[in-house]
Amino acid sequence: MDDRTREYLRGRFRDYYRSVSPSPPPDAHEREWGHIPWTTGTGTTMVRHQSMLDLGDLGAFFAETAPRHAYFSAARYDDPGASTMGGKGWRSADLVFDLDADHLPGVDPTETTYAEMLAACKDALGRLLEFLEDDFAFEDMEVVFSGGRGYHVHVRDPEVLELDSDARREVVDYVRAIDLDTENLVHTVSADGTTRRVLRSEGGWGKRVHEALVDYAEELRGMDDDAAMEKLQELDGIGEGRATTILGAFRQNPEALEQGNLEAGGPGVRRLAEALTARVTATETAPIDEPVTTDTRRLIRLPGTLHGGSALRVTRIDREDLADFDPLVDAVPERFEGREIAVECDEEREVVLGGDTFMVEPGRNTLPEYAGLFLMARGDARKVPES
Amino acid sequence: MDTDPLHARYPFFEAARGAVAEAEVALPELVAAGAPAVERGRERVERALMEGTVESETPEEYDARAELLSYPVARILVSLLDSAAAVEKYAVAEAATAAERFAADAQRGDDGLRSTATVAVDRDRILAEFDLADRVRAEPVSGNREPEWFRVGVGAYLSLSSPDWGESWRLVNRELAAGEVRVEREELYRLLRAAVRERVLEGLPFELESAGQLATELESQVADLKRLLSERPHVGPIDVVVPELFPPCMTNLIDKAERGVELSPPESFALMAFLTGIGLDVDEVVAFCADTSLDAEEVRYQTEYLRDDRGTQYPPPTCETLSAYGICHNEEEHWRVAADPLAYYETKLEAADDVTGWRERTAAEPSEG
Numbered sequence: 002m003d004d005r006t007r008e009y010l011r012g013r014f015r016d017y018y019r020s021v022s023p024s025p026p027p028d029a030h031e032r033e034w035g036h037i038p039w040t041t042g043t044g045t046t047m048v049r050h051q052s053m054l055d056l057g058d059l060g061a062f063f064a065e066t067a068p069r070h071a072y073f074s075a076a077r078y079d080d081p082g083a084s085t086m087g088g089k090g091w092r093s094a095d096l097v098f099d100l101d102a103d104h105l106p107g108v109d110p111t112e113t114t115y116a117e118m119l120a121a122c123k124d125a126l127g128r129l130l131e132f133l134e135d136d137f138a139f140e141d142m143e144v145v146f147s148g149g150r151g152y153h154v155h156v157r158d159p160e161v162l163e164l165d166s167d168a169r170r171e172v173v174d175y176v177r178a179i180d181l182d183t184e185n186l187v188h189t190v191s192a193d194g195t196t197r198r199v200l201r202s203e204g205g206w207g208k209r210v211h212e213a214l215v216d217y218a219e220e221l222r223g224m225d226d227d228a229a230m231e232k233l234q235e236l237d238g239i240g241e242g243r244a245t246t247i248l249g250a251f252r253q254n255p256e257a258l259e260q261g262n263l264e265a266g267g268p269g270v271r272r273l274a275e276a277l278t279a280r281v282t283a284t285e286t287a288p289i290d291e292p293v294t295t296d297t298r299r300l301i302r303l304p305g306t307l308h309g310g311s312a313l314r315v316t317r318i319d320r321e322d323l324a325d326f327d328p329l330v331d332a333v334p335e336r337f338e339g340r341e342i343a344v345e346c347d348e349e350r351e352v353v354l355g356g357d358t359f360m361v362e363p364g365r366n367t368l369p370e371y372a373g374l375f376l377m378a379r380g381d382a383r384k385v386p387e388s
Numbered sequence: 389m390d391t392d393p394l395h396a397r398y399p400f401f402e403a404a405r406g407a408v409a410e411a412e413v414a415l416p417e418l419v420a421a422g423a424p425a426v427e428r429g430r431e432r433v434e435r436a437l438m439e440g441t442v443e444s445e446t447p448e449e450y451d452a453r454a455e456l457l458s459y460p461v462a463r464i465l466v467s468l469l470d471s472a473a474a475v476e477k478y479a480v481a482e483a484a485t486a487a488e489r490f491a492a493d494a495q496r497g498d499d500g501l502r503s504t505a506t507v508a509v510d511r512d513r514i515l516a517e518f519d520l521a522d523r524v525r526a527e528p529v530s531g532n533r534e535p536e537w538f539r540v541g542v543g544a545y546l547s548l549s550s551p552d553w554g555e556s557w558r559l560v561n562r563e564l565a566a567g568e569v570r571v572e573r574e575e576l577y578r579l580l581r582a583a584v585r586e587r588v589l590e591g592l593p594f595e596l597e598s599a600g601q602l603a604t605e606l607e608s609q610v611a612d613l614k615r616l617l618s619e620r621p622h623v624g625p626i627d628v629v630v631p632e633l634f635p636p637c638m639t640n641l642i643d644k645a646e647r648g649v650e651l652s653p654p655e656s657f658a659l660m661a662f663l664t665g666i667g668l669d670v671d672e673v674v675a676f677c678a679d680t681s682l683d684a685e686e687v688r689y690q691t692e693y694l695r696d697d698r699g700t701q702y703p704p705p706t707c708e709t710l711s712a713y714g715i716c717h718n719e720e721e722h723w724r725v726a727a728d729p730l731a732y733y734e735t736k737l738e739a740a741d742d743v744t745g746w747r748e749r750t751a752a753e754p755s756e757g
Contacts, residue, residue, distance in 0.1 A: 135565070135566070136564045136565060136566075136567075137542055137564070137567055138542075138566045138567030138568075139567070158543070159543075160523075160541060160542070160543025160544070161543055163547070164543065164546055164547065167550070167551060168546040168547065170551075171546055171551055171558065171559040171560070172546070172559065174558065174559065174560045175559045175560045175564065178560060179560060180555070180558055180560055180561075181560050181561065182555050182556075182558075182560075182561045185555070185556065185561050201563050202563075203563040203565060203570055204562070204563035204564045204565030204566075204568075204569075204570060205560075205561070205562050205563045205564045205565070206560065206561075207563060208563065208565065
């Protein structure tokens with residue numbers, strides 16, 4: 002990045018921080034703080050091991066420093082400003098989840114537009130929140146758009162704060178269905194002298210598979226016989242005979258399946274359950290970034306600050322606003338609206354931002370400031386000298 | 389002052405803390421006077437290290453006061469041993485004994501034998517003790533039966549359990565809904581055992597001056613216990629499992645278990661310690677003992693704490709110690725090779741050429757189904 006562009010970004014970041022002061026997280030005094038300044042050259046230097054005492058007034062600190070990136074620790078410490086991790090005295094840590102478009106399966110960052118990546122990431126966020134709200138029943142959660150390629154969720158329920166790294170890995174593995182023992186989803190229940198195989202449907206992945214199975218049966222019942230037979234036989238290991246038995250059982254005894262009973266319908270039903278297990282674990286997981294969750298000393302972007310790689314705001318999202326949240330509109334800082342600037346680009350590209358689409362040509366372009374800042378922060382444009 | 393029998397039975401309860409603290413103050417006198425609590429405290433540690441229990445072999449010899457006071461004595465003794473592995477082993481044994489007592493108490497409550505209610509505790513009392521009253525609930529059952537299933541708050545579940553306990557304990561394999569994990573009754577007791585272990589470990593080992601008065605008074609007891617932990621031939625890491633080369637005393641135990649005969653706690657401890665000592669991991673020990681009288685869950689529990697991953701694990705007993713427990717009889721005069729199961733095995737292994745290990749044989753068998 003050339004000096005003029007960097008100085009311009011720094012100046013505009015400062016203007017932003019003069020108008021808006023990021024609000025501190027809970028227990029701000031027990032957190033470690035870190036930031037990356039607008040240094041020259043290609044290397045980045047993180048200033049860390051700082052406490053609120055070192056920063057002083059948060060608003061004044063940001064207005065003065067206007068960092069390129071700003072972070073706070075998920076952890077709370079006795080002495081957050083201590084220069085070594087060991088010396089800080091770890092007390093507890095928020096349980097943090099990170100969804101990053103780079104880690105989404107089936108999303109190739111070189112082939113996919115920024116808008117598409119963010120949309121895929123928001124879908125994954127929806128799945129993650131289903132786990133956190135329904136399975137884990139967490140109540141104190143903060144959802145944040147990272148300003149870059151994804152979302153963060155900070156969980157602060159008292160019961161998770163002291164969990165160690167291993168326990169947090171268990172949460173990650175649960176959400177990602179890692180090491181799921183699919184055979185164990187079915188257990189044998191003895192009653193009245195007979196045993197039967199039953200899905201563990203009271204919760205967890207067993208419940209998800211059970212719901213998929215009930216939905217599938219419902220769908221079959223809504224079809225005529227030929228279509229239903231055909232649909233069943235699309236599955237590996239299910240031929241005409243098994244399909245007939247399954248369909249018969251689903252039509253005659255839907256209650257059995259509602260209760261998770263896999264005996265009615267014969268071996269074919271168990272084969273069907275296996276196929277649905279594979280489908281459910283492939284489509285309902287959320288691809289969270291493991292190290293972010295298991296590292297109890299990690300620094301996370303501070304909501305309300307700017308992301309130095311996009312000039313977008315790291316944005317807290319109220320749960321009820323999440324459905325309508327559009328990062329490419331709602332994370333554009335107001336401060337950067339209502340004014341145009343000229344930037345110089347090398348390549349032609351399309352920018353979707355602030356509710357508009359801009360075609361950028363090689364050479365000089367005049368754009369809304371937020372779009373120009375976005376391109377410059379990404380390294381895709383340079384500031385043109387003011388005439 | 390009369391000692392509450394409940395405190396004697398569960399000396400790590402918060403309610404017993406006052407009594408224990410008083411005892412700690414009076415300890416130097418107790419020790420100097422050779423009070424029964426001191427001998428009982430020594431027994432507590434010895435049995436913990438050798439057999440994984442702290443139950444007395446001669447409970448009739450001790451009254452409630454001696455029993456209660458033996459707990460702080462035992463904590464001091466184990467601190468003086470200066471071995472992290474011994475402290476861990478001791479805490480696990482306290483937890484195992486407590487779990488047996490919980491289960492017995494719950495059983496008694498279930499039988500309606502309320503006459504002993506002053507000593508017995510019920511499940512609610514135990515849950516409250518570990519701040520779990522609001523985090524564990526029984527699934528409703530019809531009639532007067534004991535609940536089979538419980539729901540444990542996920543935070544408590546994750547704090548108390550360990551993924552190392554086996555696949556079934558992994559959260560991903562659990563029924564989790566509305567912030568609660570479903571567990572069976574026996575599994576709940578396993579979690580409570582972990583809670584006791586944690587409670588016992590709190591504050592251990594004590595910082596004691598080894599030259600202090602108390603340490604001096606307890607010198608002979610500490611020396612006795614240290615002997616149990618004492619030096620033995622150094623055995624390097626072993627990574628081959630050839631049952632044909634096991635020492636006869638271990639082979640006897642395996643035969644016995646394979647015939648379906650129940651092993652006594654010291655017997656099963658000796659066997660687990662040996663199998664762990666020769667490098668079997670937890671799953672392998674479970675697999676190795678699959679067709680025996682040994683309960684897989686118990687095997688798993690015992691071996692987890694014997695595993696060497698903490699780096700300072702305490703090695704299995706020598707043949708001499710085992711003979712004191714009637715486990716080793718110097719069969720085939722194997723002490724001539726080595727009077728230590730690990731050293732014996734190592735020697736045999738070095739002498740043998742071309743052996744096929746149990747692992748290779750197991751791997752070669754076609755898997756069922």
